[in-house]
Amino acid sequence: MSVGAVTIVSHPSLDLLYEGITEALADAGYVEGENLEMSLENPQGDQATLASIANTFAASDKEYFVAIATPPAQALAQVITDRPIVFASVTDPAAAGLVDSMDAPGGNITGTSDQLPTDQQLQVLTEIDPSVKTVGIVYSSAEVNAQVQAEAAVEAGRQLGIEVLTATVTNSSEVQQAAESLDVDAYFVLVDNTVVSAMESMVQVAEQHHRLLVASDADSVERGAAAALATDYEAQGRQTGEMLVRIIEGADPADMPVELQESLELVINPDAAEAMGVTIPDAVVKKADETL
CATH class of the missing domain: 3.40.50.2300 (Response regulator)
Incomplete structure (x- = not known):
């Protein structure tokens, strides 16, 4: 076969x-x-x-x-x-x-x-840092799945009282510049293969600007994101x-x-969050499925 x-x-x-x-x-x-x-x-x-x-x-x-x-x-x-x-x-x-x-x-x-519940993912972000009012999403214009998720995130953010701003890329080499272009309080990375492949660039920008970075997969948390509600x-x-x-x-x-x-799992990385100038609250730590 x-x-x-x-x-x-x-x-x-x-x-x-x-x-x-x-x-x-x-x-x-x-x-x-x-x-x-x-x-x-x-x-x-x-x-x-x-x-x-x-x-x-x-x-x-x-x-x-x-x-x-x-x-x-x-x-x-x-x-x-x-x-x-x-x-x-x-x-x-x-x-x-x-x-x-x-x-x-x-x-x-x-x-x-x-498919992941975007509203729950953004809720995790706000539980980690309740002061967040604007969230930036970088996504690939070549991936229809990323566009669908970005649209869902904009609507979910509206329901939560958060403004979601977006920037598009065509390849992974553009991710860092796109992230830098967003004047936001925090970043959220979708299930987007182009952006996830450049996760280190997102982490670098988040740390430099002291902005929380939450992802959608556990491996990205190992690579430096602060948390993820993930598959x-x-x-x-x-x-x-x-x-x-x-x-x-x-x-x-x-x-x-x-x-x-x-089944979804909440994975957190307190050290990564600290590098972004954020402390993950005890309530979030207690309900995490895995702490790195």
Whole structure:
């Protein structure tokens, strides 16, 4: 059996997704090098390279495909209609044009979504620093999932009495300058592969200007963000792999609802917060699932 997989960039959350997928396949008896040929491609954020990878996969004799993140899912869906595609970490697959609906995908593609409750994420930010009145979001204009999240954050901020300001980038090299352009009290990083791949730039700006930085994945907290209400990406990868197993065993992706991960974890990094001039309150520390 052969599977073609493609991610969008290298960063820990996406790497964990792939690990979880291969673990789920192995648990079901599909082991790479034995009865499974698994190839992973990575365009490192370059759209032209991504399109080339998709076309190469379409012309291949691979039986199944895995797309990690929204741009790879869109690239594969555009050129492969005759074989199953399973995606992981696509925030809004309907808005991305991948499925008819979350409940009834209707085609040859389904998978898992990393949709997160933006209002709860911003609530965590305000619990850490109640003085925050403006929040800055840098997001990739090339990722529809990021645009959807940014719009949701603007509305959630309005409900919480917070003004959310945004700046867009086209690649990771622009992230630092975009963050510097926002005159805000704090930063919030979405599930945005381009920005997450440049998390160190966001952390640097936050520390220099003494602004709180909250992210949407646990790995970013390890890399210097103060906190995150996040998805367990390895668990989501396993969930994605289990969906692929069901398809291999005869299930039709058209009838398989897109799955969400129900469990979220609050991860905090008090030392990172201190570097930003912020002290995480005891009440937040006590309810954290993990403290780094």
